[in-house]
Amino acid sequence: MVGEVDVRIASDPRWLKLARTLIDECCQIVSLGAGPTRAMVMAANEALSNVMRHAYGGDRTCPIRIVCRRTSGALEVEIWDRGDEFDPFAQRVPPPDELRGGGRGLFLIRSSVDEGEYARTSGWNRTRLRKRLPGEARREALRGHAG
Amino acid sequence: MVGEVDVRIASDPRWLKLARTLIDECCQIVSLGAGPTRAMVMAANEALSNVMRHAYGGDRTCPIRIVCRRTSGALEVEIWDRGDEFDPFAQRVPPPDELRGGGRGLFLIRSSVDEGEYARTSGWNRTRLRKRLPGEARREALRGHAG
Amino acid sequence: MQVNIKHHAEGAVVQVTGDVDMLSSPRLREAILELAQDCAKARIVVNLEGVHYIDSSGVASLVEGLQTARRYRTKLMLVGLNEGPRDVLQLTRLLDVFDVRASDSAALGD
Amino acid sequence: MQVNIKHHAEGAVVQVTGDVDMLSSPRLREAILELAQDCAKARIVVNLEGVHYIDSSGVASLVEGLQTARRYRTKLMLVGLNEGPRDVLQLTRLLDVFDVRASDSAALGD
Ligand SMILES: Nc1ncnc2c1ncn2[C@@H]1O[C@H](COP(=O)(O)OP(=O)(O)O)[C@@H](O)[C@H]1O
Ligand SMILES: Nc1ncnc2c1ncn2[C@@H]1O[C@H](COP(=O)(O)OP(=O)(O)O)[C@@H](O)[C@H]1O
Numbered sequence: 001m002v003g004e005v006d007v008r009i010a011s012d013p014r015w016l017k018l019a020r021t022l023i024d025e026c027c028q029i030v031s032l033g034a035g036p037t038r039a040m041v042m043a044a045n046e047a048l049s050n051v052m053r054h055a056y057g058g059d060r061t062c063p064i065r066i067v068c069r070r071t072s073g074a075l076e077v078e079i080w081d082r083g084d085e086f087d088p089f090a091q092r093v094p095p096p097d098e099l100r101g102g103g104r105g106l107f108l109i110r111s112s113v114d115e116g117e118y119a120r121t122s123g124w125n126r127t128r129l130r131k132r133l134p135g136e137a138r139r140e141a142l143r144g145h146a147g
Numbered sequence: 148m149v150g151e152v153d154v155r156i157a158s159d160p161r162w163l164k165l166a167r168t169l170i171d172e173c174c175q176i177v178s179l180g181a182g183p184t185r186a187m188v189m190a191a192n193e194a195l196s197n198v199m200r201h202a203y204g205g206d207r208t209c210p211i212r213i214v215c216r217r218t219s220g221a222l223e224v225e226i227w228d229r230g231d232e233f234d235p236f237a238q239r240v241p242p243p244d245e246l247r248g249g250g251r252g253l254f255l256i257r258s259s260v261d262e263g264e265y266a267r268t269s270g271w272n273r274t275r276l277r278k279r280l281p282g283e284a285r286r287e288a289l290r291g292h293a294g
Numbered sequence: 295m296q297v298n299i300k301h302h303a304e305g306a307v308v309q310v311t312g313d314v315d316m317l318s319s320p321r322l323r324e325a326i327l328e329l330a331q332d333c334a335k336a337r338i339v340v341n342l343e344g345v346h347y348i349d350s351s352g353v354a355s356l357v358e359g360l361q362t363a364r365r366y367r368t369k370l371m372l373v374g375l376n377e378g379p380r381d382v383l384q385l386t387r388l389l390d391v392f393d394v395r396a397s398d399s400a401a402l403g404d
Numbered sequence: 405m406q407v408n409i410k411h412h413a414e415g416a417v418v419q420v421t422g423d424v425d426m427l428s429s430p431r432l433r434e435a436i437l438e439l440a441q442d443c444a445k446a447r448i449v450v451n452l453e454g455v456h457y458i459d460s461s462g463v464a465s466l467v468e469g470l471q472t473a474r475r476y477r478t479k480l481m482l483v484g485l486n487e488g489p490r491d492v493l494q495l496t497r498l499l500d501v502f503d504v505r506a507s508d509s510a511a512l513g514d
Contacts, residue, residue: 003157003208005165010150013317018152018172020313020347025165038378045349049316061150096386101358104350104386111385160427167423167457185488192459196426243496248468251460251496258495 004069011052011081012060019066020045023077026068030075033134039112040077040131046105047079047088047127055083055125065124070133074114077129087118088127151216158199158228159207166213167192170224173215177222180281186259187224187278193252194226194235194274202230202272212271217280221261224276234265235274296344297325304402305337305369311344314352322352326359330368338363339401343374348382360392369393371401406454407435414512415447415479421454424462432462436469440478448473449511453484458492470502479503481511 007022009015023044027037048064056062065080088106096107110116115130154169156162170191174184195211203209212227235253243254257263262277295318298309306329314322329338340356342348356372363370371393375383383389395401405428408419416439424432439448450466452458466482473480481503485493493499505511 006155
């Protein structure tokens with residue numbers, strides 16, 4: 001993966017499948033493996049759904065930016081939105097074993113990624129999701145051959 | 148398709164598959180149909196390959212922008228690059244039935260799209276590829292239900 | 295996502311195909327709730343063989359279906375869990391909450 | 405894209421899987437040219453069953469393979485054309501230029 005892919009969509013749930021397909025493709029480019037790929041796609045989808053539903057309250061016309069890149073040893077997906085400040089990694093997440101209707105998104109995000117990071121920069125929320133590359137792909141990445 | 152999807156990548160052929168997947172997904176969102184979808188994916192892939200090979204001479208680090216949107220009655224894919232001015236629709240395209248090595252890209256682009264359009268704007272080449280939506284999807288689009 | 299309902303003497307099979315996400319899950323939810331509230335149905339089998347992705351809103355739809363079914367004394371069962379959906383139910387500790395069966399006929403049969 | 409070569413008494417089968425584009429076609433080109441220049445091979449069968457996308461650089465690789473094969477008096481045949489590859493060869497008026505066969509055995513057999 002040379003450089004990064006930087007995608008801008010509107011906050012319409014009709015784009016979710018395209019976003020998943022895109023992130024899945026990036027996972028394949030860096031040979032992330034099937035399980036970690038499913039986890040990354042899940043985390044990003046939940047973060048995007050939360051932006052559409054909560055940060056933008058269902059307004060389908062607001063801006064979302066998705067950036068995927070390989071850092072040394074990890075695949076990183078960033079999700080940007082202009083909603084109110086909200087750190088998905090700083091919330092109290094209730095245990096997931098109750099039979100309640102919703103409330104599983106943040107839990108899934110946090111249990112699917114290896115590292116999460118939040119920042120507020122010039123009116124945008126930036127949520128970073130990271131999955132470590134598996135040993136082999138990682139060594140290749142360091143030698144500069146992978147892709 | 149609400150609004151548009153706007154994607155920025157570097158001019159590295161490793162991104163071609165992702166670009167095809169993305170455009171294929173957009174074709175599905177607007178129910179373009181299998182044949183026209185293959186045609187649009189082919190045209191966009193050839194245009195992108197030409198940008199990587201000719202406009203940027205193989206340099207893998209130059210900027211490319213891809214925008215997909217639905218206009219009334221058509222799916223439109225734009226490919227932007229910062230190479231020298233080059234209008235792919237203004238070239239003499241030799242007949243394709245000779246047994247020569249290359250030289251089929253421009254022909255494929257022009258025979259796959261319903262409409263092509265080129266513009267030079269502030270240092271960028273903007274190549275527009277259009278496929279008309281089929282009757283049904285088109286009527287739905289006009290009623291505002293499609294997607 | 296497509297939802298297809300087949301009616302049998304023993305109950306109804308809800309065949310789901312495609313991704314279940316925030317866009318599509320309301321349709322799955324509606325289909326299950328309608329069947330769950332139909333007292334004539336003793337069993338609802340949700341067949342997810344054609345589903346490789348389900349998000350938290352899809353899981354919430356299944357949970358709501360299960361609760362409604364219990365209220366109406368209907369059995370709700372899951373069939374055909376692919377790896378993706380299985381992962382999510384496992385992570386959210388719901389795999390043991392649902393009655394997971396090997397096939398439609400196994401679910402309709404006992 | 406994967407290229408897999410199987411050697412038979414009658415010739416070699418080049419099994420291609422995945423998309424053939426500007427990134428991958430040089431490997432296909434190399435594999436075909438190497439076989440085409442091997443005078444011991446009477447036939448080269450390029451099996452494209454596993455290919456759903458081939459771009460103009462892939463088509464150019466096949467054309468170059470065909471020309472080299474002719475020079476070395478080797479037959480080059482295509483097998484397993486899916487709709488995508490068929491479209492491209494049709495559009496570029498190469499469908500009749502290539503010897504397209506129904507199967508590996510049909511290509512190796514006559
Ligand atoms: N991006 C966001 N912006 C603002 N609030 C959010 C965001 N994501 C989540 N929340 C808040 O956190 C709560 C829990 O989110 P989550 O675990 O995803 O479950 P659910 O979305 O089903 O409520 C939400 O109900 C919402 O109040
Ligand atoms: N984006 C571009 N920028 C500059 N020159 C181009 C571009 N696309 C095509 N060309 C020129 O047009 C020629 C024909 O292109 P094409 O039909 O795609 O065949 P090929 O790429 O195999 O040569 C190229 O060889 C190149 O000289």
